[in-house]
Amino acid sequence: MKISFDKFQALWLGQEELRVRQLECGIALRVACLDTMCDDTKVSDFVLQPLAYLHDVTSLAEVERKLAVGTGVNKPPNFFAALDDFTNGYTLVFDENDNCISVDTRTEVGRSIAEPPTSMVMRGPREGFVENLKVNLTLLRKRLKTPNFKTVNITVGKYTNTAVCVCYIDSIADKHIVDEIVQRLQSVKIDGVLDSSYLARYLDTDKTFLFRRIGSTEKPDIAVGKMLEGRLAIIVDGSPMVLTVPYLFVEDMQSPGDYYENSVMTTLSRILRLTSVIASVLLPALYVCLQVYNYQIIPLRFLITVLNASEAIPFSPMTEMLLVLIVFDILREANLRMPSAVGISLSLVGAIVLGDAAVKAGLLGAPAVMIGALSGIGLFTMPDNTLILSLLRLFVTFVAGVMGLFGVILATLAILVYLASMQQYRTPFLAPFAPDIPDDRQDALSQAPVPSMTQRPRSIPNKNRNRRD
Secondary structure: OOOOHHHHHHHOOOOOOEEEEEEEOOOEEEEEEEOOOEOHHHHHHHHHHHHHOOOOOOOHHHHHHHOOOOOOEEOOOOHHHHHHHHHOOEEEEEEOOOOEEEEEOEOOOOOOOOOOOOOOOOOOOOOOOOOOHHHHHHHHHHHOOOOOEEEEEEEEOOOOOEEEEEEEEOOOEOHHHHHHHHHHHHOOOOOOOOOHHHHHHHHOOOOOOOOOOOEEEOOHHHHHHHHOOOOEEEEEOOOOOEEEEOOOHHHHHOOOOHHHOOHHHHHHHHHHHHHHHHHHHHHHHHHHHHHHOOHHHOOHHHHHHHHHHHOOOOOOHHHHHHHHHHHHHHHHHHHHHOOHHHHHHHHHHHHHHHHHHHHHOOOOOHHHHHHHHHHHHHHOOOHHHHHHHHHHHHHHHHHHHHHOHHHHHHHHHHHHHHHHHOEEOOEEOEOOOEOOOHHHHHEOOOEOOHHHOOEOOOOOOEOOOEOOO
């Protein structure tokens, strides 16, 4: 569609934020910008003042050449490109023949770079992504000073026109994966994209019900580390969460500070996280099935203690445990949605008062409350999957109450088979354990010293496996 100033002005007629100036510098010029999206100082310094000093100009092309102070001056190829520039904070300059150039005068509004609240570390960089795409791209570029760092820019959203940037290292990332990701993003049809999590749903090829399949991080160093293994980073304007693809389940056991600590301590920490998650999911179920079906396995003294504590409870062991787990889940949800100053008090007082009152009233047994609390705490060692693991915990506990220990084993095997069957972007979700890839275990549950990591993971598609080239 041909660029027309009259059509452009009619589209924004009645909008108070529209600013239009008419200038004469040899030819008649009209300057248009959005007051809310443009920086007044940049409009004055990069557009109005230079135009005021121009004389005897014969064409808009000459104006474009002489606006050298502008950091970004370009010529939109069509009406939609000009409209996209305009809504993103560019100032448009029209001549009397409806030729147009756009000058970058975008305002820099947003919070400053700080340590992300979800990824705090004892050692290592403390910079975190913000809601500005340009700033986030700069944080990656600062760490990847190489021409092999490539970006693909896409606009998604019918009304939001959200800028999306796909970042990768050209000499490492698999080109087929890059093309597939770009095609998926270009095919997204949606009214608006308000956060990167919107696009994560479209990038998930299998639309899995359980477990997230698209990684996310708020730390630039973590994003760069994943890109150096062959992954792609996807930045969405307006979101501090940068998506990473492909994604492995073992990444949930890794912490941002793992790579800045001793490898032995890191390995012990990861084993502890995995053990706590498994215990959190299975401990309530084992308590139920051992108390109902397999009580002969419990040591006699411990069995007597449990029976004495729960003999007056009016509920069955399964109902009692499910009730405890649901109450703790409700407290967690309330804590997340309350103001921070109130939330901490609510969670502590609620858990202590409710637990103590329920035990004294004879509604719940002390062992069930203790196991429910331990299980709830253990889930937070894998914080991104807390809700999913909580759901699995309820499912396994219900199966344990119906089928006993045999049901717990069957439920566990069903979950493992489900995880092992998941694959996305030619990457098995449970790699390097299913399938077994011994070379990739150097940075899975255990972590090898950094100097010994000479090869990139086989489970992540990449063009160059040697880290030393």
